Amino acid sequence: MAAFMKTIFGVFIFSLVFGLFPVRAAGQSSADMVDVVTPYARASLPGVSMGAAFMALKNNSGEHHYLVSAESPVAAATEIHGHVMADGIMRMRKMVGIDLDAGHTRLLQPGGFHVMLIGLKQPLQQGQSFPLELIYRDGSRDKVTVPVIGRNIPE
Amino acid sequence: MTKKQFVWLGMIAVMSLSAGLLVSWLASNRIEPPKGITSIGGDFTLQSSQGTVSLSRDLGGRVVALYFGFASCPDVCPTSLGIMAAALRQLSDEQQQQVQPVFVSVDPERDDVEKLSLYADAFYPGMLGLTADSEVIRDVAWRYRAIYKKVPLEDSAIGYTIDHSSIIYVIGRNGVIQSLAQHGTAPAEVAAKIQAALLST
Ligand SMILES: [Cu+2]
Numbered sequence: 001m002a003a004f005m006k007t008i009f010g011v012f013i014f015s016l017v018f019g020l021f022p023v024r025a026a027g028q029s030s031a032d033m034v035d036v037v038t039p040y041a042r043a044s045l046p047g048v049s050m051g052a053a054f055m056a057l058k059n060n061s062g063e064h065h066y067l068v069s070a071e072s073p074v075a076a077a078t079e080i081h082g083h084v085m086a087d088g089i090m091r092m093r094k095m096v097g098i099d100l101d102a103g104h105t106r107l108l109q110p111g112g113f114h115v116m117l118i119g120l121k122q123p124l125q126q127g128q129s130f131p132l133e134l135i136y137r138d139g140s141r142d143k144v145t146v147p148v149i150g151r152n153i154p155e
Numbered sequence: 156m157t158k159k160q161f162v163w164l165g166m167i168a169v170m171s172l173s174a175g176l177l178v179s180w181l182a183s184n185r186i187e188p189p190k191g192i193t194s195i196g197g198d199f200t201l202q203s204s205q206g207t208v209s210l211s212r213d214l215g216g217r218v219v220a221l222y223f224g225f226a227s228c229p230d231v232c233p234t235s236l237g238i239m240a241a242a243l244r245q246l247s248d249e250q251q252q253q254v255q256p257v258f259v260s261v262d263p264e265r266d267d268v269e270k271l272s273l274y275a276d277a278f279y280p281g282m283l284g285l286t287a288d289s290e291v292i293r294d295v296a297w298r299y300r301a302i303y304k305k306v307p308l309e310d311s312a313i314g315y316t317i318d319h320s321s322i323i324y325v326i327g328r329n330g331v332i333q334s335l336a337q338h339g340t341a342p343a344e345v346a347a348k349i350q351a352a353l354l355s356t
Contacts, residue, residue, distance in 0.1 A: 042233065045226065045277050047270035050313070052229040077312030083231065089302055090231045090338065091318045094311040110234045111339065117229075118312040151277065153237035153342065 030136030033061035034100055039132070039146045041117070044124040051075065051117035051124050053132055053146050057098070058105045065100040066137040074130045076119030083111055097137065126150045190355060191331035198330060199295045201259060201285035204272035208285055211330055217255045218333075218352045219326040220345075223301040225262035225317050226274050233278075235321050235338065240279035242345035254349055260286040261296060261303040262317055299324060325349055327356030
């Protein structure tokens with residue numbers, strides 16, 4: 001009986017230790033499963049303390065993830081914004097979050113979603129980069145370095 | 156045919172002939188409306204850091220590329236002004252000298268002329284940054300059918316945003332709008348519109 005209990009206990013310990021891996025794999029954090037691809041911001045303009053960061057968010061998992069906010073030390077406030085173009089009118093609004101559908105890539109790009117940097121403490125200068133943290137609904141965070149590119153639009 | 160009928164017929168023939176001649180004379184002497192889109196646009200007088208700028212008085216003789224927006228617009232306005240600048244850079248130096256790019260801020264509350272001058276110049280050297288009292292802006296925007304609306308964003312640190320149309324107006328040397336480039340038009344296409352205005356006015 002004692003040997004039996006020992007075996008049960010052993011199995012329990014075994015599953016506790018090794019079982020953690022499959023358990024984790026089934027519910028990995030959003031930060032683990034979402035790749036942040038080619039982030040960038042454009043150099044800020046003279047006299048303007050607003051900026052925007054763009055990137056692609058690639059959800060590699062079979063599950064849905066959700067971006068809820070962002071933080072950056074370069075701005076007084078960092079928010080997630082989206083644009084809607086309707087009847088020729090551009091409307092920018094603060095978003096509660098951005099849906100990241102399973103297996104899909106969501107683009108944050110001009111005219112669409114962006115991470116809005118409000119109250120820049122210093123101008124964003126071409127060639128520099130700044131830290132940005134993306135925060136998902138599960139509380140996990142992606143630390144991103146955002147390079148600042150020039151203002152010129154390619155022809 | 157009786158003699159009376161013949162006279163009548165002759166009179167009718169003469170009358171229709173003269174009516175036809177009158178119509179064609181009127182058509183040939185009709186005052187030609189200025190080339191372009193005359194239903195919108197027109198002269199404007201706004202403020203720059205260098206003083207008053209009037210389309211007819213100060214910019215006449217040049218083709219004007221005009222855009223309405225606001226400086227704290229994080230994405231849409233900079234993209235459009237960047238496209239405008241890229242379009243201009245596709246023109247020859249000689250052509251560029253005959254084009255005046257103009258940015259008009261519909262947000263005089265946050266944008267003063269000093270700021271706008273530096274802002275516009277950052278996109279393209281010599282681009283004018285203009286604004287005026289809100290009543291004047293409202294009038295000019297109305298005449299150009301540029302739509303804008305201040306919208307408070309209660310839960311956002313930006314306080315308010317401005318919903319707005321995003322159009323590049325290409326105004327000919329005659330002060331009349333020649334063409335419009337809707338938001339997202341590629342630089343090459345904007346350049347072609349400017350070139351057409353340079354050639355036709
Ligand atoms: Cu924004």
